[in-house]
Amino acid sequence: MKKRNKKYNPIKHIIRRDSLYRTIILSQPIADDSKTMLNEQIHAALLAITSGVGKPEHFDVLASTVDIVFMMSMNLFDNAYADEITAARQAMFRLKDRFHRHGVFGFDGEGYNAIKALITIHDEVMNNVTGDEMLRFMRARANAIKSGNFYKGEGIAA
Secondary structure, three states: OOOOOOOOOOOOOOOOOOHHHHHHHOOOEOOHHHHHHHHHHHHHHHHHHHHOOOOHHHHHHHHHHHHHHHHHHHHOOOOOOHHHHHHHHHHHHHHHHHHHHHOOOOOOHHHHHHHHHHHHHHHHHHOOOEHHHHHHHHHHHHHHHHOOOOOOEOOEOO
16 A cells, blocks of 8 residues: 555645534525614715715725625626616715815715615615625625725825
8 A cells, every 4th residue: 555645734624613604694695683784884974974074984884885786786786787886986986085185075966866876776785695695795895905906096095
């Protein structure tokens, strides 16, 4: 019998202890309480920005919402709502540029309406995806940010 020439490497053979969770729980639609918590954060961020007390954290919540809806629409729903998503992305670019120019977050009328429409689309999309799909798109957005692909102003580093 031939002697094995490679030592057993436990890192190559990882046993996932959360495989039951990933298989059963994440394959189900997103729970209502999770959707409620996420919607509260989104609406609080929108309210803070429209009230004039918006902070970069509020911008990040809205930007994340726009990006995740964009990625889900592109990959899962055959580019549905493309015009509304494009209008919301442009509104977020204008919001970021306004912050860099004036030091305050604020929407114009068109941008506010575009973000409100996108939040409605987000609520509808959340009813049609699983937890695993949502986590996958959140990881994809985090990887895009790490690679430097995020909302930058015109000629201004964010």
